Amino acid sequence: MRRAGLDLIYALALLGAGGLLLWETTDRRYADTMGLGVASDPAFYPQVLLGAWLGLSAILLLRGLFSPREAVPPALRLGRLAATVAVVSLYTAAISWIGFLIASTLLCLTLMPLLGLRRPLPVLAVGTLFPLAVWYTFVFVLQIPLPTSPWFRAL
Structure with missing residues (x-):
């Protein structure tokens, strides 16, 4: 398959998934959490991220439509994809x-080596600091509650 063809397939899949997720955020059941200590509409930040997702997907679509047709080596590793x-x-x-916090830390520490990052210090640093920064931003800056661990309810 040609690179432009793959870009088109990925772009259409990402646009479809992102559009459905964005549509899901307009459901009224998310508005029911207003007044429960949440500073803003809980769908606001996901809508911002999904807007960026759709914008990047549109760029990928344009790249697929207007890029030269070059061959792509068949490098799809089904084992890595399944994992x-x-x-x-x-x-x-x-x-x-x-x-x-615990689930995201485990995800980062597992996913980065799986995707090819092998240097232990950057994997450990990013795998622990990134989820911590995201958690802190949501809970303390945006005041959007995230699922908590039964072992650390005070956080």
């Missing part, structure tokens, strides 16, 4: 059970 899907699926299930 990534499994890890993300486990993360999705675990986040409500062990909390955002």
